[in-house]
Amino acid sequence: MIESALAFGFAALGLALAMNLWRLVRGPGASDRILALDTMVINVIGLIVLTGIASGSGAAFEAALLLAMVGFVGTVAYAKFLLRGDIIE
Amino acid sequence: MSPAALAEILVSALIVIGGSFALIGSWGLVRLPSLMERLHGPTKASTLGLGAILGASVLWFHLTQGVWTTHELLVSVFLFLTAPISANMIAKVHLHRLRQREPSEPPGPAGAPAAPPGGADWANHEAPHEGTPGDFVGD
Helix, strand or coil: CHHHHHHHHHHHHHHHHHHHHHHHHHCCCHHHHHHHHHHHHHHHHHHHHHHHHHHCCCCHHHHHHHHHHHHHHHHHHHHHHHHHCCCCC | CCHHHHHHHHHHHHHHHHHHHHHHHHHHHHHCCCHHHHCHHHHHHHHHHHHHHHHHHHHHHHHHHCCCCCHHHHHHHHHHHHHHHHHHHHHHHHHHHHHHCCCCCCCCCCCCCCCCHHHCCCCCCCCCCCCCCCCCCCC
16 A cells, blocks of 8 residues: 555656646746745655655655755745845845 | 554555645646745645655654654754745745836736835845844944
8 A cells, every 4th residue: 555655646746846847947937936946846855755765764864854955045045146136145 | 453554554645645735736836827826835735745745754664663753853844944934035036026027927816016115125136224134233
């Protein structure tokens, strides 16, 4: 049962990533692209956690935590650059 | 039915719920007509969807290895803390760019954003105004 649930989860998150990619390419604004990238990071974190469940190793969570931090810093850096014209003032 | 089988059903249900929320959030990102509405979908995906997946992971590792892991809780606490901040930053970028040029889409159900008082912009390249939180006196 857990195998089929994992297969569904992988398929759902993969489809979600494809939709985010569509929004990233389509735009229309820079803020839409930042939002699409932020959502892609969220979905990739979900994929990493599912991979950790599937492989049974705890090493995936360090990767998930790192990606959560880097994704947040990246989103704030993009937004700061568009708002202020500089990242670190 | 043994407790292990019950726990496996619970883990499977949590994974399916999490995947569905992530999918619905991204579907909202594609379908909704304006950015302020589009912000709504992915924030639900990040809190409910990832929350369910991380809960499934905690339960699964307790079931298979007999230990309670806290890494997943760390990830979810971090995401719950940062999701509103990044959504706020994206909304500020949106408001800023709306006031800079002609909008390329309908303004959304709430209408066009109101102008902040004093002829200021929601965000700009000027130095912080006096009395605002970013205005450090005697830096």
